[in-house]
Amino acid sequence: MSLRRNSLSGLLLLLVCVSAFVEELDDSFLETRGADDIWLIKFYAPWCSFCKQLDPVWHQIGSELRSVGSPVNVGKSDATVSIGLAKEFQVRGYPAILMLKKDVKYNYSGPRTREGILEFANRVGGPLVRSLSSLQLFQHAMDRHDVMFVYVGATSPLKMVSLPSLPAVVVFKDGSYFTFNEERDGDLKSWINRERFLNYMKIDSYTLYAMGETGKLVLLALVEANSLCKESLRYKSLVEKVSAENRETYSRHFHFGFMEGGDYINGLVMGEVTLPSLIVVNLSNDGYFLPPGAVETERHLLDFLDGVLESSIECQGGNSIHQRIRRVIYDIKVTLTPLFSQAPLFGCFLVSFPLAIAIFFCYLCCKARSNMSEDDDGEGDTLSAPSPQRRKKLSDKKTD
Ligand SMILES: *[C@@H]1O[C@H](CO)[C@@H](O)[C@H](O)[C@H]1NC(C)=O
Numbered sequence: 001m002s003l004r005r006n007s008l009s010g011l012l013l014l015l016v017c018v019s020a021f022v023e024e025l026d027d028s029f030l031e032t033r034g035a036d037d038i039w040l041i042k043f044y045a046p047w048c049s050f051c052k053q054l055d056p057v058w059h060q061i062g063s064e065l066r067s068v069g070s071p072v073n074v075g076k077s078d079a080t081v082s083i084g085l086a087k088e089f090q091v092r093g094y095p096a097i098l099m100l101k102k103d104v105k106y107n108y109s110g111p112r113t114r115e116g117i118l119e120f121a122n123r124v125g126g127p128l129v130r131s132l133s134s135l136q137l138f139q140h141a142m143d144r145h146d147v148m149f150v151y152v153g154a155t156s157p158l159k160m161v162s163l164p165s166l167p168a169v170v171v172f173k174d175g176s177y178f179t180f181n182e183e184r185d186g187d188l189k190s191w192i193n194r195e196r197f198l199n200y201m202k203i204d205s206y207t208l209y210a211m212g213e214t215g216k217l218v219l220l221a222l223v224e225a226n227s228l229c230k231e232s233l234r235y236k237s238l239v240e241k242v243s244a245e246n247r248e249t250y251s252r253h254f255h256f257g258f259m260e261g262g263d264y265i266n267g268l269v270m271g272e273v274t275l276p277s278l279i280v281v282n283l284s285n286d287g288y289f290l291p292p293g294a295v296e297t298e299r300h301l302l303d304f305l306d307g308v309l310e311s312s313i314e315c316q317g318g319n320s321i322h323q324r325i326r327r328v329i330y331d332i333k334v335t336l337t338p339l340f341s342q343a344p345l346f347g348c349f350l351v352s353f354p355l356a357i358a359i360f361f362c363y364l365c366c367k368a369r370s371n372m373s374e375d376d377d378g379e380g381d382t383l384s385a386p387s388p389q390r391r392k393k394l395s396d397k398k399t400d
Contacts, residue, residue, distance in 0.1 A: 021062030025077040027084040036102065038072045040065075040121045043079040043086055043096040050112070051095040057114050064114075065121060072099075072125040099124045109206045133157070146198055147173040174199045174244075200243040203257035205264040211255045212283025217308065218255045219243075223276045225261040232276040235295075239278070242301050253309060254280075269317060270330040280308050286323070287315040 025041065033039070042058055044051035062074035079086035079094065089098060089105060097108040097117060106124050110116040132138040132150065135157055141148060152158055154166045163170065169180040169188065178195065185191040194214045203211070203220065211218050221239045223232035236258045243256035250256075259265065262273045268281060269288055278301070280289040291304045292313060307313035317323060340347040 021066050021074060022059055023073065023075040025075040025085065026082045029075070029077070029082075029085055030088060033100075037100075038125050039100040040072050040074050040117075040125075041089070041098055041100065042076040043089065043091045043094060043098075044076060045080050045094045046078065048094040054095050054112055057112070057117070060114055061117055061121070064118065070122070070125060072121050101125070109210045111204055111206060142172060147171065147196055149192060149195075171195045197255055199247060199251060200240045200256045203255075203259050207257075208259070208264070208281070208283065214255070215284060216255050217253060217280050217282050218257065219278070219280050219305065220265070221258040221276060221278055222262055222265055222273055223258055223260055229276070235276045235278060238295070238298065238301055242298055242305075245298075246302065250305060254305065267334075270326060278304070280305070282315065285319050287318040289313050289315060 042054065058074070058076060065072050065074055077085055079091050089096070099106040099108070099121065101124060108117065108120050110120060130141070132141055138158060148171070150170050150172065152163060152166060152168050152170055156166070163179060170177050180188060180191055194216065197211060203218070208218060219239060221235040223236060239256050239258060262275050265273050265279060268286060273279065278291055278295055282288065289308045291300070292307070295301050295304065304313070336347065339350065
């Protein structure tokens, strides 16, 4: 008996441990959390399928951070229930992933993968600035980061880079390094914001969105999601070459990269883009530019970029009223089309049901109105409202 109870409590303990990797947080979280606790939190909604896909990943992240003794706590919160918490964190879309460290919030906008999120958690969870006191430490950090911002002090052991003057702020990326120059680059924060991407890289929708925040345009080679055709490979290498060889001229205005699959851009242009193709997007206003002709050579691509900068190539899309109305219609179409093609009956039902209710109400209104004019002898329909005459009679009775 007691043995049974022991194993039962053991089991319970195990269950508690398993689920404790990820804590469910509610509105009381902000009062109860320790001031120095570091949290990685996922906000989800019960109806959101992306959130459900993320569940097993989130559990893995929780158990992994726990097993390496990370100071980062992992939690999740149903934003439709813990409304106060979601509001505090300004959650707008699902799943929203962010970290809370002291009183500072960090949004995660990278890919929703275990590696991506763990890297984010470790980076934000660790010290914000690390001292690279030896060349070995520097090399080690370089191996692990594609882009690294370094403050180089006057007595730095970093002799491999030749800097015009010390101290300096340098970004290491693309196999090279670039020094911050206040006169040329403006304030340090916005320079870091602009320079935090590789010159040429694979871009997914999250990265694209983050790139938009720098105010730069993005030149994309749109290619197939798998097994690239020859033309796709040519577009990719063309963009990479142009980005590397014309860094001085264009990196102030453009990010460069390639994107696999056309879904995201289809949504932006509200149509079907051909794969492969080249496109420049302006994420500040959802505008886009297409090359006016075939892009065969580097010169063609450079002319295209110049045309965009000089506004000799027309910007399409955008966020004017007209485009916004188009977008609403497009969104409805995109939502309904698969519904009709996969389950035509259900689709018909979904559209016709509200329509039928609306027609029924119209019918009732009309009927009530026609009753009103016919209803002289007091023979009313039970569904219609009392006619004015009858109401008068009732009130007469009341005053009697
Ligand atoms: C991109 O959009 C912003 C915001 O509307 C605008 O100011 C900028 O001129 C646009 N860039 C180009 C190249 O059209």
